[in-house]
Amino acid sequence: MDTLTELNKKGFVDEKIDPTLDLFAEIEKLKKEKNAIILAHYYQEPDIQDIADYIGDSLGLSQEAAKTEADVIVFAGVHFMAETAKILSPDKKVLLPDFKAGCSLADSCPPHLFRKFKEKYPDHVVITYVNCTAELKALSDIVCTSTNAVQIVESLPKDTKIIFGPDKNLGAWVAKKTGRDLVLWNGACMVHEIFSREKITKLKERHPDAKFIAHPECEEAVLKMADYIGSTTGLLKYTMNSDANEFIVATESGIIHQMEKENPGKTFIPAPPNNSCACNDCPYMKRNTLEKLYLCMKNELPEVTVPADIILKARKPIERMLQISASLGL
Ligand code: 13P
Ligand code: SF4
Numbered sequence: 001m002d003t004l005t006e007l008n009k010k011g012f013v014d015e016k017i018d019p020t021l022d023l024f025a026e027i028e029k030l031k032k033e034k035n036a037i038i039l040a041h042y043y044q045e046p047d048i049q050d051i052a053d054y055i056g057d058s059l060g061l062s063q064e065a066a067k068t069e070a071d072v073i074v075f076a077g078v079h080f081m082a083e084t085a086k087i088l089s090p091d092k093k094v095l096l097p098d099f100k101a102g103c104s105l106a107d108s109c110p111p112h113l114f115r116k117f118k119e120k121y122p123d124h125v126v127i128t129y130v131n132c133t134a135e136l137k138a139l140s141d142i143v144c145t146s147t148n149a150v151q152i153v154e155s156l157p158k159d160t161k162i163i164f165g166p167d168k169n170l171g172a173w174v175a176k177k178t179g180r181d182l183v184l185w186n187g188a189c190m191v192h193e194i195f196s197r198e199k200i201t202k203l204k205e206r207h208p209d210a211k212f213i214a215h216p217e218c219e220e221a222v223l224k225m226a227d228y229i230g231s232t233t234g235l236l237k238y239t240m241n242s243d244a245n246e247f248i249v250a251t252e253s254g255i256i257h258q259m260e261k262e263n264p265g266k267t268f269i270p271a272p273p274n275n276s277c278a279c280n281d282c283p284y285m286k287r288n289t290l291e292k293l294y295l296c297m298k299n300e301l302p303e304v305t306v307p308a309d310i311i312l313k314a315r316k317p318i319e320r321m322l323q324i325s326a327s328l329g330l
Pocket of ligand 2: 103106
């Protein structure tokens with residue numbers, strides 16, 4: 001096995017796997033042996049989604065992490081999600097298949113700069129999107145996800161002054177939906193910012209009956225074209241409840257696996273990005289593979305830890321979000 005230094009360089013245990021091994025069976029065995037649960041985000045590769053105990057959006061994943069009785073949480077997602085699980089279940093071991101599965105949106109908001117930004121608005125309540133570091137959550141009053149961002153803002157009195165970060169696109173959409181004037185941090189997700197309005201327009205012309213659905217992390221110009229805007233769970237539910245047979249999907253392409261599973265016979269077209277690549281994969285989410293998932297469960301590495309003082313401070317705003325969501329049945 002790798003030394004810790006090697007692991008930190010690569011982000012995962014780089015060990016040869018016997019090619020005859022049935023990884024699905026081995027992972028199932030490790031799950032039982034270690035009393036482990038696999039939580040996977042919709043953006044993970046299909047094999048990982050298929051072996052997960054729970055697949056969901058950021059809100060669902062944190063709710064599962066808070067209530068699980070497993071000893072080990074294997075988080076098939078990105079670093080900020082695993083950190084959130086650790087904050088909510090600090091006594092459990094939290095594993096991430098690839099330690100370098102980060103997030104461009106979380107990176108766009110360094111905590112030391114956000115602290116200075118916050119100082120300019122001392123009478124403001126700070127709401128942060130869950131896609132940020134544990135340190136940033138520790139500087140927040142309430143956390144939100146794309147499923148509950150509108151309701152979290154609306155849970156505060158109308159005259160509350162609010163800073164919203166780090167995603168400016170989600171923030172602008174929430175401001176529009178709630179009619180509130182939010183002070184926005186200028187952050188964004190590299191996957192959702194890259195969709196091409198021109199290419200989507202052409203695609204819509206070729207598929208006139210298709211519904212165009214988009215995640216609120218997309219830019220306003222793209223959201224304006226959408227028939228429906230929502231979190232990954234919202235988008236999935238929309239495809240299940242809609243009479244339409246074709247959908248153009250503006251979010252990370254991993255979600256299409258569940259859309260196809262839930263809607264046999266319907267067609268899903270990934271919205272095209274503004275570059276020559278035909279895909280819209282998140283390079284961080286897609287660092288996790290079935291092989292890395294197996295190795296991380298076998299070696300119980302890489303493990304995600306959060307300093308105790310940060311856990312203490314970051315827990316409150318996350319729990320506040322979970323309480324508000326539970327009271328609204330979200
Ligand atoms: P949701 O699954 O909560 O909609 O978030 C999408 C996302 O960007 C996760 O990184
Ligand atoms: Fe971060 Fe965007 Fe990837 Fe989600 S899709 S993990 S917001 S970079």
